Amino acid sequence: MNENNFEYLKKLLDNLGFGKHLNLVLQQALEKDFNTFSLGMSSAYLSDEAKILGSQNRDIVKxxxxxxxxxxxDSVFLNDYRVSLYKPMEVTPRTHTFDLERDHRITAWQAYRLLSGFAIEKNVLPQRKEGVEVPQEARKIWMKLSLDVLDAYDQHPMRRFYPEYGYDLGAALDKYPFTNLASDSIREMALQDLSKGKLFKADMRLYDQIFPVYIAARPESRSLDVYDKGLNAIPDWQIFPDKVERQSKPASGQVVERDEGNLSAQQEQPWEQDPAEEAKQKLGR
Incomplete structure (x- = not known):
C-alpha cells in the first residue's frame, strides 16, 4: 500500500466533510490493491424545514x-461520489453524482444543501483548460441544481452563476422591506447563512404589518425566495403591491404590448446549463 497516497486520501476525505469514518475501510481496500472500489456512509440531518415546522423526521443522506x-x-484517486437524499414523505430519493474537479470539490454538507433545493456560494479557482493559460485567482460563484430536470446522463443539471451574472446577495436583501436587518451583526449572519444554502428567519413589513418570514438565496432571478411561517411561498406581487400596480397601469393613451425581448433579457445565462425556470411554489424544488 502506498502510505503517502493513503495519507493524502484521508486528508481529502476529512476536507470534504466525511471526517475519519471511512479511514479503516479505505485502508483495507488499498491493501487489497483493487483497481476500482466504492465506499459508503450514511448521515441523518434534521432539516431547516423540519425545525421550523416542529417535525422530528430527519433527512437520510447516503x-x-x-x-x-x-x-x-500505484496511486488511487477519488474521482466522484454519488449522493442519495431520502426526504420524509417523498417516495423516491433525490440523487446526483458530484465530480470532484468539475464541481469544485463540493463537500458532503454542500451536496446535501444542493439536493435539498437550495443555492450555495462557493469560492473556487478557475478550472484548467488544456493549452489555455487560466488566471489562478479564486472567485465566488453561486451553484444550484435543477431538481425538476434530468439531462442525458441522468443527472440534475448544475447551474453556475459567475460574477458576470451580477447576483449580489446584499443588494437583493436591500430590495425587500425587512425590518430586522439594519443591525450589521444580524445582516452579516443573514449573508453567511444564505450563502451556505440555509434558510434565514427575518421580519418583513407587509400591508403595514410586521410578519416573520423565512428567506433563501435565489441567484437565477437575482432575488430571494420568501416563505411564510408555514413555509408557503410569498410571491413578489404580495411583497411589492405598489410596484405591480404601477406596472399594470399604462399611461393615458398608451398601448401595452408584450415585450418578448425583456423576457429573453432576464435569461442571460453565464452558467453551463440552460434549463427552464423552476416553479417557486414548493420549498426546495
Missing amino acids: YQLNFNKSKSS
Whole structure:
C-alpha cells in the first residue's frame, strides 16, 4: 500500500466533510490493491424545514464514494461520489453524482444543501483548460441544481452563476422591506447563512404589518425566495403591491404590448446549463 497516497486520501476525505469514518475501510481496500472500489456512509440531518415546522423526521443522506487506481502508478484517486437524499414523505430519493474537479470539490454538507433545493456560494479557482493559460485567482460563484430536470446522463443539471451574472446577495436583501436587518451583526449572519444554502428567519413589513418570514438565496432571478411561517411561498406581487400596480397601469393613451425581448433579457445565462425556470411554489424544488 502506498502510505503517502493513503495519507493524502484521508486528508481529502476529512476536507470534504466525511471526517475519519471511512479511514479503516479505505485502508483495507488499498491493501487489497483493487483497481476500482466504492465506499459508503450514511448521515441523518434534521432539516431547516423540519425545525421550523416542529417535525422530528430527519433527512437520510447516503454517500457512495468511487475510487479508481491510476493506470501509470500505484496511486488511487477519488474521482466522484454519488449522493442519495431520502426526504420524509417523498417516495423516491433525490440523487446526483458530484465530480470532484468539475464541481469544485463540493463537500458532503454542500451536496446535501444542493439536493435539498437550495443555492450555495462557493469560492473556487478557475478550472484548467488544456493549452489555455487560466488566471489562478479564486472567485465566488453561486451553484444550484435543477431538481425538476434530468439531462442525458441522468443527472440534475448544475447551474453556475459567475460574477458576470451580477447576483449580489446584499443588494437583493436591500430590495425587500425587512425590518430586522439594519443591525450589521444580524445582516452579516443573514449573508453567511444564505450563502451556505440555509434558510434565514427575518421580519418583513407587509400591508403595514410586521410578519416573520423565512428567506433563501435565489441567484437565477437575482432575488430571494420568501416563505411564510408555514413555509408557503410569498410571491413578489404580495411583497411589492405598489410596484405591480404601477406596472399594470399604462399611461393615458398608451398601448401595452408584450415585450418578448425583456423576457429573453432576464435569461442571460453565464452558467453551463440552460434549463427552464423552476416553479417557486414548493420549498426546495
